[in-house]
Amino acid sequence: MGQEQWTSSVAAEWGIFLPPARPSLSELVVIETRLFERKKNNPGLRVGILGSTPEYRDLCQTYAIDYRCVDYRQDNFDTLGRHLLHPDGAERLIVSDWRKMEFPGQIDVWLGDLATTVTPVSDHRVMFENIRAHSRPGAEVILKVPLRADNTVLTHEQIFALYRAERAHLNPFAAVWIEVLLADYDFAADTMYCPTSRARLEESCRQGIVSEFEFGEFTKRWDVLGDFKMNIPLRSEFVARLREFFPVIKFTSGQDWYREQVPIIIGRY
Numbered sequence: 001m002g003q004e005q006w007t008s009s010v011a012a013e014w015g016i017f018l019p020p021a022r023p024s025l026s027e028l029v030v031i032e033t034r035l036f037e038r039k040k041n042n043p044g045l046r047v048g049i050l051g052s053t054p055e056y057r058d059l060c061q062t063y064a065i066d067y068r069c070v071d072y073r074q075d076n077f078d079t080l081g082r083h084l085l086h087p088d089g090a091e092r093l094i095v096s097d098w099r100k101m102e103f104p105g106q107i108d109v110w111l112g113d114l115a116t117t118v119t120p121v122s123d124h125r126v127m128f129e130n131i132r133a134h135s136r137p138g139a140e141v142i143l144k145v146p147l148r149a150d151n152t153v154l155t156h157e158q159i160f161a162l163y164r165a166e167r168a169h170l171n172p173f174a175a176v177w178i179e180v181l182l183a184d185y186d187f188a189a190d191t192m193y194c195p196t197s198r199a200r201l202e203e204s205c206r207q208g209i210v211s212e213f214e215f216g217e218f219t220k221r222w223d224v225l226g227d228f229k230m231n232i233p234l235r236s237e238f239v240a241r242l243r244e245f246f247p248v249i250k251f252t253s254g255q256d257w258y259r260e261q262v263p264i265i266i267g268r269y
Helices: 024-043 053-063 074-083 120-133 156-166 172-183 193-206 213-224 237-245
Strands: 046-050 066-071 093-095 109-114 135-144 248-252 264-268
Touching: 024 053, 024 109, 024 135, 024 193, 024 248, 046 053, 053 066, 053 074, 053 109, 066 074, 074 093, 120 135, 120 237, 156 172, 156 193, 172 193, 172 213, 237 248, 237 264
Parallel strands: 046 066, 046 109, 066 093, 109 135
Antiparallel strands: 135 264, 248 264
């Protein structure tokens, strides 16, 4: 979470974001199955949601699962609540920063959709430490995380040629979101910066490398995010860091075309 970059103005535009930038139906099936199995063995299952993801809140309500959203802003919780099929109340919210988590209580399953992606890599260890501190023995953390295998990047020419050749049936933002994030990635800081990406996409649009439509699909999201940073850490480093606190690791995914790039990682305490 670095600075508090996820604000109600971003939350208000949740509807314009597309998987993998929000949960897909097939990813929700994976999580639904896991929650169903856990609740079958533990009727008092308690779920912690990292943030206020409406899809996860609805899923918990569908199975009458006790849950709490851990979010540093109540207005995020309230604004994202407008996207719920089943409205919930303020009793479901714990106002806390993931790097501090100063609240009582223990959790059986943690859910995070790109939670680490919007938290600086330098804060991941303390975030995992805090999640572990609020976990019952045997607890699981289920994280959807975009990861990179190495530091290879594609140019805009290569990215949008790939899009037109293989993924033109998809929205360009969804289709090459990860490739575009990495195109202007700061590997020393292990992050990308939306304004930098936007400026370079605009230059590629002026040069005819990126079409007006492709540029527009990115800029309407980048403009909403504004001064926003995201990360795609090295897979090996991320897993090693998570394993310090949740040693049993399983990789799974939905059936989406991007499942290799954005796995669902299940860690068990």
